[in-house]
Amino acid sequence: MSLVEVKALHISFGEREVVSDINLSIAQGQRVGVVGESGSGKSLTALSIIDLLPEAAIQHGEITRNLPKGDKLRGKHIGMVFQEPMTTLNPLMRVGDQIKEALELHLPDIDFDSRVAELVAEVDLPPTTALRYPHELSGGQRQRIGLAIALAGEPELLIADEPTSALDMITQAQIISLIRRICDQRKMALLFISHDLGAVSALCDHIHVLEKGRQVEHGETTAVLKSPREDYTKRLIAAAKPTRRRLTTRKIGTPLLELTGISKRFKLPGPFWAKKQYLQALDDISLTINEAECVGLVGPSGCGKTTLSRIIAGLNKAQHGAIRFDGQDISQQRGQMPKAARRELSMVFQDPFGSFDPRLTMAHSLYEPLNLMPELGQTERRERVEMALERVGLSPDMLNRHPHAFSGGQRQRFAIARSLVLRPKLVVLDEPVSALDVSIRGDVLELLAELREKFGIAYLFVSHDLDVVRAVADRVLVMERGRIVEQGDVDAVFDAPQADITKRLLNARLSI
């Protein structure tokens, strides 16, 4: 008999139906995965099982839970962990107390403190962690605490809603193996929800594929992955293995950007009389990017990738070292980067939702960079913007709308168009596809490759996703603790990694 049986589940908000006719069952100790993109209804399905749907949601259908009656369902029989480790814990409360709170609700007769210690140990954290506040922990540590809270009531079913999506690859792999181990030890069933086919297939015996609130396909994981029946599933699988894109006619040119001995440190907060403490974000970084070359930059979170890309884009300043761009030394300038360099160097950010001012029209956001070129007339400006839009496959009549009118993929196209209006020679791409659903990732990567081929734009491609980097980059730089620890041809590095961190990053990949 199955633990939870969902039959013909429909969820709607007013007139809008967001989940239609979902059927799934979870047996005792079984690990079931639900894969889908944003808006596929996967989280709402999970929330309906644990009875936590938002008030405005109307639910139809049948959810049978073969769990002891009379007790509390949430926390006691079903535990749940969520996606955002940064915000899922109360910032004002010690994490141990947050675990204890769950124990007090469900197991009032035990010795709370020793049980908290056991739970903290079960999720592989040192005992002192219980006394910490959430902001003192890393994302992975917080997610482990979230797991300990979910486990406190000894649930028969654990629901994990994108628990690893906000974590870096190495941490993701650790959390996934932790979840697997705990499920085995406790003989606990798992409902694992993710947009990442790799993560789901690493954990689950059975998967359900959801698209726009509908169940597209389900079955044994191996069977679905090996011989998918539906187009949508095939596209998901294909997107998880990005196609290789290299220059065909164009050749990689002469050095465009040269960094020598770049160092940057940040002052850590502390009382003013104490000895100043610093975080060495970048330590003696030297690198070269050639014309029309795509250089990948990978590393675990906190390794300095973002700081480095911001320094190259001129958003931060380095304390030491020299930057030459297009034959000109741009590091000796006081204050801002010279206009000429700013025109030829632009940046695309990870979050297509946060990188547009919601109150400005797209036209406003796209014309703004052209203020760096006051010599251009009205017609030329319009030509430039329209050409940039055309290159990314958008039409000019979309310009008068605001960012909220567009999907994530469209916004990222706008972001790329914005970076192109100045016709730059180098674009810094900071995780340009991580926030996008896998099925549109392919389109954006294709677009980037095409622009490189046609216009000879060079890229610095920052990503935590090694498969994507291998698909698009010619060369790769591996960073760890502010240093470049390995670099070279992308195939050479990934086939025969030398540095320990490269090996660990490669091992953490969840391939399907």
Next chain:
Amino acid sequence: MIGFAVTRIFGVAVTLLVAAAIIFLLLDIMPGDPARFMLGINATEDAVAALRTDLGLDKPTLERFFIWLFGLFQGDLGISFSQREPVTALMLERLQVSLPLALSALFLSTIIGLPIGIIAAQNRGKFGDTSAMILAQIGVAIPNFWFAMLLVLLFAVTWRIFPPGGFVPWGENPAHAARSLVLPAIALALPQAAILARIMRTSLVDIMQADFIRTARAKGLSLNQAVWRHGVRNALLPVLTIMGLQFAFLIAGTIIVENVFYLPGLGRLIFSAISARDLIVVRSSILVLVALVILVMFIVDLTYAWVDPRIRQGGQRDG
């Protein structure tokens, strides 16, 4: 926590010193001769010269500043020109009224405003919320002197429970003194309570959308338990700032209510000092007010740190 407090105390000291210098200079660089200004246009040259010597205006600015500052450290705020009394004594007398009045008004507005805000947030969009917010809107819109007059009409004229005005010093009759502050405190508290209720509601409504409230519910807490155990404390942070600002207003901005109830408070002292061109009292009262506000903000900062571990540990609040 101690490190945080010491850093802040240092900041408070520097702010106070800068504030004292600015207040001193402001009145000093004003065009015209202070002595002549204080005496009026009909004063004789001899009288003006005498007052200048009296005030020490013939000494250089810097020296006068340090004399004044030195006096401040000894609790000497100078002699009032219009009342011929030490300003320190005058102010202490007035603070006996203003300080308890402000504190009780703040206390009242907190115990009225916060629960209303919390109830409104919990019943968001429902009857309780709408009626609480309509009340709050009325409370914000109606001027407090009108409230004051209504209160006098009801409680002093019709029912004769509280005195309609006036003040007997604490030393003479503490019970009577307390009674004469009740109505003014209520009149001052209601509009502030309305503001607090609105801020508390908005803040708590925001917090209730937070992921950690969902975590708390998934843990097994009911919505109410999650709100009380996890929501309210987080929602209090922005409310604290507003309360600090309100206290600053309550200590000196109460002149109209003081007038309605005929209370000898700080507001009226400053008002009459300005009318009498008594620059010494004006300067000292402004400094005392600034000091009080800075002190209150310091207390708010400490409370913040006590509530929020992220601030305690010297970082910036990111929430």
